[in-house]
Amino acid sequence: MSRRKRTLGLARKEAITGYLFFSPWLIGFLVFTVGPVLFSFYVSFTEYDTFNPPRWIGLMNYKVLFFDDPRFGKSLYNTIYYVVFSVPLHIVLGVLLAVLMNQKVPGIRFFRTVFFLPSVVSGVAVALLWIWLLEPTFGLINTMLGYIGIEGPGWLTDEDWSKPSLILMGLWGIGGSMIIYLAGLQGISRELYEAARVDGAGVIRQFWNITVPLLTPTIFFNLIMGILGGFQVFLQAYVMTNSGGPNDSTLFYALYLYIRAFVELKMGYASAMAWVLLVITLFCTLLVFRWGRTWVYYEGAEPR
Amino acid sequence: MRKTLGLLASVILLLFLVTACGGDGGEASSTASPSGSSAAPAASGAPQGGETGREPVTIQFWHIFTDGPAKDLYNQLIDDFQKQYDWITVEQLAVNFFDYGAKISTALAGGSGPDIALAGTGDQTFHDRARANAILQLDPFIQRDNWDMNQYFPVLTERVKFNGAYYQMPLETDVRVLYYNKKMFREAGLDPDKPPTNWAELEQYAEKLTKWNDKNMLEQIGFAPALGNLGFWTLAWTNGAEFFDAEGNPTIDTPEALEALEFWIRMQNKYGDKAFSAFQTQAGSLGYSPFIGEKVAMIVDVNYLMEEIEVYNPDLEYGIAPIPYQKKPASWSAGWSLELVDNKDPRKADAAWELMKYLTGKDVQMRIRQTFNSLVANQEAAMAPEFMNDPNWKIVVEQMQHSRFLPLPEEALSWASFLNKNLEAAMHGGMTPKQALEKTQRETEQEIANYRKTHGGK
Numbered sequence: 001m002s003r004r005k006r007t008l009g010l011a012r013k014e015a016i017t018g019y020l021f022f023s024p025w026l027i028g029f030l031v032f033t034v035g036p037v038l039f040s041f042y043v044s045f046t047e048y049d050t051f052n053p054p055r056w057i058g059l060m061n062y063k064v065l066f067f068d069d070p071r072f073g074k075s076l077y078n079t080i081y082y083v084v085f086s087v088p089l090h091i092v093l094g095v096l097l098a099v100l101m102n103q104k105v106p107g108i109r110f111f112r113t114v115f116f117l118p119s120v121v122s123g124v125a126v127a128l129l130w131i132w133l134l135e136p137t138f139g140l141i142n143t144m145l146g147y148i149g150i151e152g153p154g155w156l157t158d159e160d161w162s163k164p165s166l167i168l169m170g171l172w173g174i175g176g177s178m179i180i181y182l183a184g185l186q187g188i189s190r191e192l193y194e195a196a197r198v199d200g201a202g203v204i205r206q207f208w209n210i211t212v213p214l215l216t217p218t219i220f221f222n223l224i225m226g227i228l229g230g231f232q233v234f235l236q237a238y239v240m241t242n243s244g245g246p247n248d249s250t251l252f253y254a255l256y257l258y259i260r261a262f263v264e265l266k267m268g269y270a271s272a273m274a275w276v277l278l279v280i281t282l283f284c285t286l287l288v289f290r291w292g293r294t295w296v297y298y299e300g301a302e303p304r
Numbered sequence: 305m306r307k308t309l310g311l312l313a314s315v316i317l318l319l320f321l322v323t324a325c326g327g328d329g330g331e332a333s334s335t336a337s338p339s340g341s342s343a344a345p346a347a348s349g350a351p352q353g354g355e356t357g358r359e360p361v362t363i364q365f366w367h368i369f370t371d372g373p374a375k376d377l378y379n380q381l382i383d384d385f386q387k388q389y390d391w392i393t394v395e396q397l398a399v400n401f402f403d404y405g406a407k408i409s410t411a412l413a414g415g416s417g418p419d420i421a422l423a424g425t426g427d428q429t430f431h432d433r434a435r436a437n438a439i440l441q442l443d444p445f446i447q448r449d450n451w452d453m454n455q456y457f458p459v460l461t462e463r464v465k466f467n468g469a470y471y472q473m474p475l476e477t478d479v480r481v482l483y484y485n486k487k488m489f490r491e492a493g494l495d496p497d498k499p500p501t502n503w504a505e506l507e508q509y510a511e512k513l514t515k516w517n518d519k520n521m522l523e524q525i526g527f528a529p530a531l532g533n534l535g536f537w538t539l540a541w542t543n544g545a546e547f548f549d550a551e552g553n554p555t556i557d558t559p560e561a562l563e564a565l566e567f568w569i570r571m572q573n574k575y576g577d578k579a580f581s582a583f584q585t586q587a588g589s590l591g592y593s594p595f596i597g598e599k600v601a602m603i604v605d606v607n608y609l610m611e612e613i614e615v616y617n618p619d620l621e622y623g624i625a626p627i628p629y630q631k632k633p634a635s636w637s638a639g640w641s642l643e644l645v646d647n648k649d650p651r652k653a654d655a656a657w658e659l660m661k662y663l664t665g666k667d668v669q670m671r672i673r674q675t676f677n678s679l680v681a682n683q684e685a686a687m688a689p690e691f692m693n694d695p696n697w698k699i700v701v702e703q704m705q706h707s708r709f710l711p712l713p714e715e716a717l718s719w720a721s722f723l724n725k726n727l728e729a730a731m732h733g734g735m736t737p738k739q740a741l742e743k744t745q746r747e748t749e750q751e752i753a754n755y756r757k758t759h760g761g762k
Contacts, residue, residue, distance in 0.1 A: 047758050049429075050413035051436035057758055064754045070747065137582040157581070159734065243721060247729045262406060264717045265429055269758065 083230035098181030116175035184218035364418035474681030477639030542629035
């Protein structure tokens, strides 16, 4: 009886010490993250220009956003376009690049570094560099296309090519996900490949039946991260295109939110936009998780 | 043992937490409203008696003059001010132009702003600040000291009013004029003393002055509305177009605006997308206006292009003329003004008011004009005889009679970006000019309707 009490007392003391160690982070989290998030939820039901106190208007921000704002639909379309095209491209090219970088060739470490470097460079510097590369008349890309006889489009200044330009530019930073896939590839045991080769499987077969299935957890991770990041795309559009690009074609949702919040000081409206984005992103992520259960194979997990 | 160790560790951690939070505390934006609850608008800023406020007082002055000759001049001016008004100490903070707007908005929202601040004349959030009483109404000060508001250009004193009261004091402004290259005029057989006065002449001269080379690229452009600083609205104003009526309803889709847009597009289409964008890239690498680089014969630009010409190409043979107009002369201005921030401290407000009078008064404005050749807001200073001897300056100052500011109704702050976006689309053939104006009209009306919904029809 008394031994039980002592154990409980010890366990509780350890728990309390644990919480005390944890408390600085927890307090910081509550005050600087959770607090502002809840405040933004409250503000989304108000009209707030930072000079006057927030004025309650109920669901009006949301009503106007959904039914009366043409730029809401446009910016959402632009953002979804970006996500739908850039995320699969990133995955496919990332996997292929990682497989390439996994070859046992002398000097492969050098190549891995070279491909990884662009993702380390600051986003703004990359954006400014690419403004020059994509310049319609004198930029490198159109000049090279000119050598093989193709007249390149206006890229960032062309309504139909502005989003593809940004996707193309984003692909330059594929080194980041490549490294993650590389790590995943290292986890695939070589015996599987040897066994397959003995059974007469060609390289393509080995890729589809060994590499890809065993890589699915990594792919799933990058898929989720890609979707989350894709919905928040802002930096490239902000630096490279003047508040929306040709005919608002690069007015991404986050950029539109920024304009509403910090240029026009309509904090209530922007907060409503932020929460709508949260709900959409949450919904998409849940869908992907559901779908992921059908094709992600975790080695070592219990068979279902 | 473990007990005391655990306790000691927790205390140390809590101490860290306190110091960390203390450091960050200043950053967390306060959610309490600074001045929204002031009972009477002018009460907190009521001026004290003129002579009695002689105890030492320190005021903060925020502006954008971070470096170069502007910074030197303002340092000198502030030093002289402090000598003359020896009980006032001025602390300056220079914030670079791009961050200035955000920084001052945040500071005013958090109640940690300066006492006197630079602001765009009638800028986008000016009415918000005035309505929220974040800035002081200037009328009590003006009446107390009998400050003559007629010493400033009329277009500026109109712009700094809100609900009939003054909230800003104009400091500096600018205006756009037509620059033309006399040497190119002579080469093309045109009279160098007869610049174009209307659109038809502008178009004819432009055609004579444009030169193509054998690669189908532009050697020299006669006149392109997209170059320089014309602004579509300025062109529309010269045709008598108005964008908003007296009640603030948008009147964008009008025949006058349509004529202006068609003229704009016709002029740009003479050059074509490919050749023009190639020209712009080449010109962009010059680092200064292509007019200075002698690649453009006529260009509408701000008055201080004259200064840049002096720096980069002093031998350029050029003339200045009013912007060619169809129905009435017009030009476009922007500018800087000073505001008094309401910090609920009448002594600081008084001291800041002295600085405001000093910087915008005739003597200091003449000094500013002398140093930079900038178009100062004080028209008595700008029109001083020693400056008006320069014929180019005379034309610039005269244009202030016809100049206007871009309307920025708070119900549709982004309307100009709609206009620009649709104008670009019309230029590239994505829509007809009429469609572009109709779309802008619709989008602006929608913005205003949305604003009224969320702002309770204020």
